[in-house]
Amino acid sequence: MRIAILEDDPQQLHMMEQMVHSMGHTCVGYPTGAQLTKDLRRESFDLLILDWELPDTSGPEVATWTRQELGPDLPILIVTLRSEETDIVHGLHSGADDFMSKPLRVAEFKARVAALLRRAYPASTEEVQQFGPYRLDRTTLTVHFGEEAIALTHREFSLALLLFQNPGRLMSRDYLREAIWGQNAEVLSRTLDTHISRLRQQLQLRPGAQYAITAVYGLGYRLDSQTEGVTV
Incomplete structure (x- = not known):
């Protein structure tokens, strides 16, 4: 699977890239929402992982843009330091499929990524x-x-x-x-x-x-x- 990660903190981005690679997936990192949305017009991804706070936009705004421009199928996970119920509700209402608070726990992060991919792309084992x-x-x-x-x-x-x-x-x-x-x-x-x-x-x-x-x-x-x- 091919995953896009929107995160402006280089250390956080590197950590998520390492976790995604350890699951056997490929990923492309983006420091700004503008760069990601530009590529989403011409590139294909199986999952978006979006940080909330960004220099030019927010994760929920990118999620809303994605739903308006690309439709409902691309799974989206928002990761953020925020953990209030109102933030979770806002993130999900923006179009995200799941929400995870930082600091990220490795096993939980991998489980959420795997669950989103499994639901969006059910694998067939039929020969x-x-x-x-x-x-x-x-x-x-x-x-x-x-x-x-x-x-x-x-x-x-x-x-x-x-x-x-x-x-x-x-x-x-x-x-x-x-x-x-x-x-x-x-x-x-x-x-x-x-x-x-x-x-x-x-x-x-x-x-x-x-x-x-x-x-x-x-x-x-x-x-x-x-x-x-x-x-x-």
């Missing part, structure tokens, strides 16, 4: 998953479509599964590269484009079909589904 006419088999890295069984490489299959599990969600190029190749992998942009092109061709994910991969110029890719109420 075979069905998405409309597509049946994806993890054991054989094969996609069954109509009468055809299409064998994919490991990365092609992982990319296809990620797209099918997130219909209608725009995912940035960096997000997709990190999810499929890893955070530290040096992957050329055209490598992702080649994998997307092959999936379009092999799985017939084109405009007019039940599912279609849409490229959003300068941002990334989205799998549009007519069955999910998302038009291509």
Whole structure:
């Protein structure tokens, strides 16, 4: 998972980054709300962790902006020195899903992050998953479509599964590269484009079909589904 942390205190930011990394997730730190909201217009994250007091704004204001601009799905955790009931209520009413007071307790912080991710992105342990006419088999890295069984490489299959599990969600190029190749992998942009092109061709994910991969110029890719109420 890819997590954004908004925190202007370098020590606090470093501590949260360490905890997030120890859970196996990647993260990007931001010292100001302006920098985070700018990136949220073009980057993809699975969770936002927002400090309350910031040099240019507040965590609740960023949460409200996120709900207005990006919708209700992105989970948000607010962390702050404040602990009064009125503060908690204000934070949650601003659009946050959870609230945690500083100083942060490591085990509790990790548990809250894990719970938010679990609720927002329920993991399927099924070896075979069905998405409309597509049946994806993890054991054989094969996609069954109509009468055809299409064998994919490991990365092609992982990319296809990620797209099918997130219909209608725009995912940035960096997000997709990190999810499929890893955070530290040096992957050329055209490598992702080649994998997307092959999936379009092999799985017939084109405009007019039940599912279609849409490229959003300068941002990334989205799998549009007519069955999910998302038009291509």
